Amino acid sequence: MKNQSFKLFIALLFAFFIGLLDVSSQNRNITGKLINAIDGKIIPELKIGIKGSGFNGISNNFGEFNMNIPDSIQKIEFNEFPDMEILEIKAVDENTYQIYLSPSDLIELSFEDLFKIKVNVSSTKSESVFHTPSSVSIVDREMLNQYNFLSVAEMLRTVVGFDIYQTNLDDNVATARGILQNYYANKILVMIENIPTYQPIYGNTNLDRLDVNDIERIEVLKGPASVLYGSNAFLGVVNIILRKGKDGDVNVRLATGYHRLGSAGANVTFNKNDFSMFISGNSSYEIQKPYELTGKRQDLYQGDSVINFQREVKSSNFNVLSTYKSFTFLLNNYEYQHTFFGINPSFLSGAGKPMTDRGSLLAIKYRKALNEKTNLLADLAFDYFKRDYASNQDGSTALMLSGNRIVGTIKLNYQISQSLDLDVGLDVEQRMNGKHVSVDVLHDQILKQNLKNAGDINEISSFAQLHYKSRIFNLLGGFRYTNNSFSGDNYSGRISTVVNFSEYNSLKLIFGQSFRAPTMLELFFDHPTVVGNLNLKPEQANSVELAYVHGKKKLYIQMLGYYQNIEHLIQRYTPPTGPPSMYQNLHSIKGYGFEFEAKYQLTKELNGFFNYNFMDGLGEDSKLNYQHVPKHTFKAGLNKSFGNFFASVNGYAVSSVLGNPKLNIPIDGQFMMDGHLGFNQTLRGKKLTLRHTISAKNVTASQMLIPEYIRQTDNINSQETTGFGRRFIYTLAILF
Template sequence: MKSHFRIRQACAAAILAAARLCAPGPAAAQDNLDEFWTFMSEEARILTVASDTPESVFDSVSNVTVIDRAMIERYNFASVAEALQTMPGLAVLRTYLMHNIPTVRGALQEHYANKVLVMIDNVPMWHAVTGEGDLDRVGIDAVERIEVLLGPASVLYGSNALTGAVNIVLRKAPKGERFGSFTGGLASGAGGYAGRGDVSRTGGLYSGGTGDYSYMVSADSREEAQPALLLKDENRAENSVREYFGARTLNYSGAWGASSLLLNASRSDQNYLGNTLSLASGALFNETREAALASFSHNFSPAWGSLNYTATYDWQRRSVPRDASDNIRSDIVGSRLVNSLDARVSLPRGFYLDTGAAQEYRYAQRYLNYYSNTGANQWDNSLSDRLNRESSLHAQLGLDSGSWKLLAGGRYTNDGHAGDNLSSRASAIYMLDERNSLKALFSQSFRSPTPFEQYFKPSPVTVVGNPDLEPERTESYELAYLASRGNFFAHLTAYHARYKDSIFRDQGEFTRDGFTYPNVNFYANAPEYHAEGLELQVRYSGKHAHAFLSFDRLRGSRHDESDVPAPGAFGLPGGSSWNFKYAPHYNLSGGLAVDSGRFFAASNFNVFGPGRSLRETIPAQFWADASLGYRSGGVKHALAVRNLTDGVVEIPEYVRLRVVETLPLYTGRRLEYTFSYRF
């Protein structure tokens, strides 16, 4: 009760402060609406996450929201994950094995974030073995905007866009212009159980060009160590642990004439809490990720419309320890080669046809256990040299005429392992006027099982793949209203979503290849379940003040409920589990940014509503940041306090479901200084 009261007090104080600061006065009456409306209508007509043709948030044929560069800088977001945490309908979670898992509308992702497609400049990127995307392949200083599509998106992107898509758009100078930037930062603080939290950050970017050639190149590095905290592991041993994360990224984007090239390379190191959540006297386990991506595209300009060819190669590697001594590690390597051809045909009377074809080769090169001290192989986990091909055709017929924008179509996909799928969508947008629109949307999506989910067979056995898995499927029905009045913008969505054959970790007796495993974790398809929800986003943009408020609430069924056996330790009982058991009752985010002359200040907060773990209830969780800064010319200094309340933000452990009930998402307060110079 006290925790709930403190959160209500903090939210009320934040809203009251926003109301006072945003109340109209003599200066506010002179606020310039041009800047706000230019973004909402003209500059925003570059969103491409929902269509091959640029759209605005008002007439997009999907449910799209955006975080632009101005918002990133106002609230001093330190990463893509931190910015996404403020979006309605999207939460960034973790498990004991993985961090920064984007989760849309409460549809939980297991260790591997393979239900939400992550892209750079509309180019999908994900691991061919385990299927996860990676929000940390681009540093925040290289980001122009983040486009978020909520809802199924397979008609656009095929597999892995099951519940939504995140498109990270790189910064580029306007044609004929040049700019560069350099950013550095340091942070330190104490909190949690003991120790200090330390962060270092640096990055640089340059963009320019001459004639028909333009380019952008960026590089950045971020290292973060959380304050230590006491955590009980699966053996009920209480240890002091200090979680950490580090990432280095390199990006190049170039265009010449009708051709373009995107290059991305990244490496990250992060801790995880062991394959069996046993911490070995507090020692954490280090996971390393490496990735490289190259994508070439060429746009033809036939008289009948447009034709675009794209070729993409995406390589990813993960290295994780399998035992407490770090003597046995797993080397997980996969790659994807994609060729696609997309066309738009202009038809009479405002009609148009979007169509295309794609072929993708996915190579699960290895999931190899080896001895780190000798390099000798230990076990291939039944995941060596597995190749799969997926081919697809898509077509959509649209009408853009006056106040109405209509679209209907589908994608047929043939997967070499998962068989055939047909996903469809239909959209109807009615523009009441240029600042108000109504949307009615229907969309379907699917996700093919990954090689890991189908074939994984380790020694010793931890979890077993299931070759008989069916693809996951989902469909949603949405109604949305978008409106702007004066300096305010609002986006309200109501949806109903159905989830079919969702892939999850079950536990019990399982037979594969004629051998029966007793009481083992294995992958299975869940019965159909559903959810209804509301999402609201409100923004205010004035000359000297900006504010936002995001809220979402969902109600999910428990038709996928399954029994969880007792762990056989500490007298703990078993229980029952279903997807939405672990989703908070609501999520709330808000922020306020003001400036006066060369000075600026901002604060933002996040709330996860009350929720549950396997056996316990989890009270609402609150955290907030605040920053103060000074700018002069191209130089900007900012001082920020992260996690103002110095609390430990806890979320349920929803994968292993044995002894440990919750995991820390954020812990400890820290003070952060950031310097940036634009030239």
């Protein structure tokens, strides 16, 4: 009965916002002005139209427009502008508008201009990085091109305060501000176009579900974000924004390389009146050079150990982003397959066999200005996940798991006055159909149900936040209440103060709270290697940070200090008597850190970035986590253009850490560097652009070891994440 009521509620939620259509009518004379959001100048002689009306006009030499429209059109929504993107629409009154636009192609903008672009990840309203009430970093398309990033993980690895680890089971496990993940990255929320995506068994998502050719930028919010996004926004949020081009834009990206690598992908954009669509498809494979797992030679599992390993990766994805009037439809479908180290690791437990992830995210978004003071945002999303992998040497037995989420969201923004607005929202989510089974593949029989007495997890939450904005101060206070069917009630809050010294200088003081409810695996798992715990408490985080942001002409700087207290951190614990392990809550973990992020553009031909972060724990309990985390991390890159040619290098260095605490052996400091050479070629009267790039990835042939802190198995001190050595890759990007 409870589940039926829950599903009925979601159905009603869906029906509510699908049925929101404005049918009223009024005669109006619509006037306004088009303004370039980058330099503040007016935009003359640009076509402007009203959605769904067929009425169009052109701005005059002063950027002004005037359109007489019939009585039947009450709510004004503007068509997309050619070669421009709408950043903000200000209603002076019900018939007069100021429309702020920016160029669709941001590649040629200066740093000063780029950081005026508004991000979506830190608030319900778009803000520039100077005024946003959170600490936000951006990895844009320009960086992607200059350093030839091949994956979302490579892009995120450049973000200060973030790192990418690898476990026996999963690639590309993202961590933030030193709080270690277990096998799965379930403490950072990943979103695609502001739609959260994660699977209910582990609570994580696959970063390889999108190809870099389809990405315009990645917005990274650091710190607790549960007030905005709920449970899984525990340590940060990653928001992936897809490319949005002009009508008829086609982008193709091809790559090949050593040891054995190949990829191909393309996307196309259609725009017509009220309708726009972005479609993409991508496929890739890589067979990396075999390498020796030095830390696992003596780690015997039933007399077997993984010594030499060859990693193979295959991936494909298909994506659609379509907008019609107030509605947006998103589809992301992917398959990602990689060989893994085995459960223990050992060949007897599946090492060298493929692990395959499949998933689909479908979402519909509705955005509507109900009147000049009230805006409605509503989303409905379905998120499906499936994984299967061998659990023995010949693949005759396997583990198969699947689950899905359905979530509905309604948010209202009400502008109380010119300087004060209120946000309220309601989220309803069900994590359901969780399955994790051991299977006899040869006889197609289920051997064991590994989620014992598992049930659906229902979660309902509401939030409110009040935002005051003046020329100097930007104040925000927010609060979220959440009820989880297994974890009970939770309350999270955040308070942010932004002092704007000028348009390009701001000081931020941020207090944030977050929580993460236990996943199905952590609650219900019943396996010889590890068991769940129904008595787990939700993880809770409290954070305070002080940040300074500066961006003017050639230089952008963001530096901050933070203190965080993590309570009830869920970790996998193996008793001295050996497996099975059990998930349990640890004591409070306290840490602090300093982050420095700089981007410098000497000329249009020379630019670079430099990131540094320091982090450490407070007290003996915190040592359990921070002894495995580098205190010092350096990330840097330099790009130089020579006419149509360019050269760039980027590097990554970490200080020493402790490996397996049972062995008490340190891992020395490490350094990795990539190098790139490229050539931009224009053909057919500038209608066809080719970008050739040759990259040497991991020039230093570094192993980039990470500690074995999860299982803490005897004789495994560390694990190589780049043990396969150097890679040489040629990439061709085609734009026409």
